[in-house]
Amino acid sequence: MGAPPSGVPAVLFTADYRANTGPPQAVIGDNVAVHEGRLRVRATTAGSDHGFAVGDSLRDAVLQADLSLSEGSDDDFYGLFIRQAAADTYYAVAFSISGEVWVRATLGGQHLDVARGRLAPDLRWNRGLGAENRLQIVACGPSVTVIANGMVVTGLMVDPRCKEGFCGFFLHHGGGAAHAELAASWMQARAVFPPADE
Numbered sequence: 001m002g003a004p005p006s007g008v009p010a011v012l013f014t015a016d017y018r019a020n021t022g023p024p025q026a027v028i029g030d031n032v033a034v035h036e037g038r039l040r041v042r043a044t045t046a047g048s049d050h051g052f053a054v055g056d057s058l059r060d061a062v063l064q065a066d067l068s069l070s071e072g073s074d075d076d077f078y079g080l081f082i083r084q085a086a087a088d089t090y091y092a093v094a095f096s097i098s099g100e101v102w103v104r105a106t107l108g109g110q111h112l113d114v115a116r117g118r119l120a121p122d123l124r125w126n127r128g129l130g131a132e133n134r135l136q137i138v139a140c141g142p143s144v145t146v147i148a149n150g151m152v153v154t155g156l157m158v159d160p161r162c163k164e165g166f167c168g169f170f171l172h173h174g175g176g177a178a179h180a181e182l183a184a185s186w187m188q189a190r191a192v193f194p195p196a197d198e
Helices: none
Strands: 011-016 026-029 032-035 038-043 048-058 061-071 077-086 089-095 100-107 110-118 133-140 143-148 151-157 165-173 180-191
Touching: 011 048, 038 048, 038 061, 038 165, 048 077, 048 089, 048 180, 061 077, 061 165, 077 100, 077 133, 089 133, 089 143, 089 165, 100 143, 100 151, 110 151, 165 180
Parallel strands: none
Antiparallel strands: 011 180, 026 032, 032 038, 038 180, 048 165, 061 133, 061 180, 077 089, 077 165, 089 100, 100 110, 133 143, 143 151
């Protein structure tokens, strides 16, 4: 297949679930399955966090994902986690169906809200259950930039304990509905910089 052209950042991995369009449902793990062209992460316990890692451990990368909340209520948050250095050490970037953003650091099992609030009125956000949005996270060194549907939401500096780690889909179930379900159709990670010429 060969290396990408010079000047083009390398694709580190792509997870495309759209080709899985029919039964049977592929069960991947507890509360995670691929069905009807989507990876689905389900949560039933109020106040719980759920994640599903995709790809290898990453340091500097641009993550993009097309995802939605297919079931749940406005106190449920769906998005991505990044730089999971250990089971209890990672950052999560998540959104509600009405357009609230929540960035949370979990460091050694302790939760810290880094940012939480309503998206700016002029920021494009497809609201409601089943409405798909593209979430992009640019992680480079200690700096992380969050982009939704092509518009910058926020930037932050990460704790030194999160220099690199796994990434994947994140779901927080607030408990306003009996259960919540994240649905993702596609995810891709690219290197921040193009490969060096050899």
